[in-house]
Amino acid sequence: MLTTIIYRSHICDNVSVKSLEEMVAGANQINSRANVTGILLFNGTHFFQLLEGPEENVMEIYRHICRDQRHYNVVELLYDYAPARRFGKAGMELFDLRQSEKEEVLQVVLDKGTSKYQLTYNDRALQFFRTFVEATEKENYFEIPAGDAWEFVPDDEVVQLGAPLKSTSTEYSFAFQPIIDPLTREIASVEALLRTPDGGGPQAYFAGMQGDEVYLADLHSKKVAFAMAGGLNLHEQALSVNLLPMTLVKIPEAVDVLLAGIATSGLVPEQIIVEFTEGEVISGFDAFTGAVRQLKAAGISVAIDHFGAGFAGLQLLTQFQPDRIKINRELIKDVHTSGPRQAVIQAIIKCCHSLEIAVSAVGVEKAEEWMWLESAGISQFQGHLFARPAFDQIPQVAWPEKKADL
Numbered sequence: 001m002l003t004t005i006i007y008r009s010h011i012c013d014n015v016s017v018k019s020l021e022e023m024v025a026g027a028n029q030i031n032s033r034a035n036v037t038g039i040l041l042f043n044g045t046h047f048f049q050l051l052e053g054p055e056e057n058v059m060e061i062y063r064h065i066c067r068d069q070r071h072y073n074v075v076e077l078l079y080d081y082a083p084a085r086r087f088g089k090a091g092m093e094l095f096d097l098r099q100s101e102k103e104e105v106l107q108v109v110l111d112k113g114t115s116k117y118q119l120t121y122n123d124r125a126l127q128f129f130r131t132f133v134e135a136t137e138k139e140n141y142f143e144i145p146a147g148d149a150w151e152f153v154p155d156d157e158v159v160q161l162g163a164p165l166k167s168t169s170t171e172y173s174f175a176f177q178p179i180i181d182p183l184t185r186e187i188a189s190v191e192a193l194l195r196t197p198d199g200g201g202p203q204a205y206f207a208g209m210q211g212d213e214v215y216l217a218d219l220h221s222k223k224v225a226f227a228m229a230g231g232l233n234l235h236e237q238a239l240s241v242n243l244l245p246m247t248l249v250k251i252p253e254a255v256d257v258l259l260a261g262i263a264t265s266g267l268v269p270e271q272i273i274v275e276f277t278e279g280e281v282i283s284g285f286d287a288f289t290g291a292v293r294q295l296k297a298a299g300i301s302v303a304i305d306h307f308g309a310g311f312a313g314l315q316l317l318t319q320f321q322p323d324r325i326k327i328n329r330e331l332i333k334d335v336h337t338s339g340p341r342q343a344v345i346q347a348i349i350k351c352c353h354s355l356e357i358a359v360s361a362v363g364v365e366k367a368e369e370w371m372w373l374e375s376a377g378i379s380q381f382q383g384h385l386f387a388r389p390a391f392d393q394i395p396q397v398a399w400p401e402k403k404a405d406l
């Protein structure tokens with residue numbers, strides 16, 4: 001199927017324009033053989049390229065391009081299908097934007113177009129060309145250094161936050177994972193994650209239960225989490241626990257039980273963040289908002305976990321504004337290479353900023369993901385890059401340290 005990929009990237013310092021011309025000559029031959037068109041724009045700093053042709057061939061060439069050491073921060077902007085080529089002639093052509101006026105360049109590129117309709121109507125590919133030539137999106141290009149620009153150095157101090165803790169339940173325990181601000185080197189909060197003895201999550205634990213048993217077990221487990229967290233030397237740090245929204249609905253005295261557990265463990269309600277997952281909130285929304293009112297009245301903060309993974313997305317925020325949202329791993333994965341993910345995350349950040357909702361990113365595994373998200377304005381992170389959940393204790397945090405030669 002005729003496939004189009006558009007990406008942008010940043011040229012490496014050591015690449016001369018002369019060597020680019022040689023690269024284009026070689027690429028022209030490869031593209032022609034593969035029946036692929038490559039229209040390449042260059043503005044002195046950034047490349048912008050449209051590749052179109054048979055899907056397999058476009059993908060293969062794009063894979064090579066992504067690995068090319070002459071550029072970095074390759075961000076895929078568009079992956080789409082079309083009925084006909086926009087640029088009929090297979091091969092490769094370079095347009096240096098510095099050599100002509102913006103309008104002229106765009107016209108020269110459009111004149112290369114061979115599809116009667118594609119370039120005339122509101123074609124997304126054409127809009128991307130226009131945006132790049134006019135440089136209207138430039139403030140959203142976050143130039144991040146290579147992933148190995150930072151080292152992640154485990155910190156012994158964190159372990160002293162608490163001695164190993166013991167669960168009061170024989171059926172489950174809690175693993176603890178910090179949510180950190182990597183640049184100020186602070187642990188903002190610690191999340192208690194329910195684990196069965198063989199490492200299963202809450203779903204595995206609740207699986208065999210019937211009816212309201214699930215909600216009673218959910219509520220009871222929070223008392224265990226509070227008791228264990230009471231043994232940690234939490235100071236300014238908050239404690240996050242997960243709760244099923246229906247637990248608050250089905251058990252009328254649930255908030256009182258939570259407050260009693262918090263007090264017995266030497267914690268204060270203002271220190272507690274209750275996290276709900278987006279999908280669960282939506283399925284019983286009215287009952288949920290009623291129950292949340294009680295939590296807020298008691299001083300407990302509310303977060304929406306796995307934001308972006310449910311069905312509601314931004315619409316949820318028109319109905320209910322939590323204190324914090326945690327952006328889901330699915331959105332964060334390889335955000336540094338994906339234009340659509342970047343656009344969606346930026347929209348979430350902007351929206352939350354307007355509503356004074358704090359945003360954190362969950363499931364961060366790669367240094368590049370973290371660097372991009374920091375550049376976009378997120379400062380709190382949770383993920384294996386910094387610390388894996390640790391059974392019955394707070395794990396060491398691997399703090400980022402910039403390598404000396406950078």
Ligand SMILES: Cc1cc2nc3c(=O)[nH]c(=O)nc-3n(C[C@H](O)[C@H](O)[C@H](O)COP(=O)(O)O)c2cc1C
Nearest residue numbers: 023027030031038047049061064065068070071092
């Ligand atoms: C900005 C940029 C655009 C490129 N465009 C193409 C292209 O359209 N087609 C192509 O075959 N190679 C292109 N290349 C070169 C490839 O990355 C790669 O060098 C080439 O496919 C040869 O593959 P190899 O170096 O793995 O042997 C481009 C490189 C850069 C830096």
